[in-house]
Amino acid sequence: MRHPLDIVAMFAALWLLASMMLDAVTPKELTAVMIAVAIGPAIIITAVFYYLRCPRTDFAVMFAALWLISDIAIAFVSPKELPHFLIVLGFVPALLIGSVLYWQRFQRRHEQLPAPSAKRS
Numbered sequence: 137m138r139h140p141l142d143i144v145a146m147f148a149a150l151w152l153l154a155s156m157m158l159d160a161v162t163p164k165e166l167t168a169v170m171i172a173v174a175i176g177p178a179i180i181i182t183a184v185f186y187y188l189r190c191p192r193t194d195f196a197v198m199f200a201a202l203w204l205i206s207d208i209a210i211a212f213v214s215p216k217e218l219p220h221f222l223i224v225l226g227f228v229p230a231l232l233i234g235s236v237l238y239w240q241r242f243q244r245r246h247e248q249l250p251a252p253s254a255k256r257s
């Protein structure tokens with residue numbers, strides 16, 4: 137069973153880790169505190185959906201959307217222009233999850249096709 141304090145500790149650690157990692161790859165003018173404020177709401181919303189046991193596919197899509205929103209928020213609070221690879225990094229989860237969902241749909245469609253029947257003479 138998921139205990140609320142375990143979820144809080146896990147997502148607080150992820151929030152701190154993400155803030156510090158993004159601080160290392162962003163310009164010096166953008167501090168870890170500014171990044172933490174920009175990604176904080178997304179972390180909280182993700183934690184709430186995790187606590188509510190959101191289905192795995194819905195959780196993945198929601199995570200990708202919140203990651204992209206956080207990337208845009210970081211670009212807004214940054215006093216200096218972000219490198220282009222950080223902008224692209226915001227789209228990576230959405231592209232990966234979209235690709236996986238499309239592939240699963242493609243596989244299910246081919247599994248449901250009827251087998252070709254032999255011609256009767």
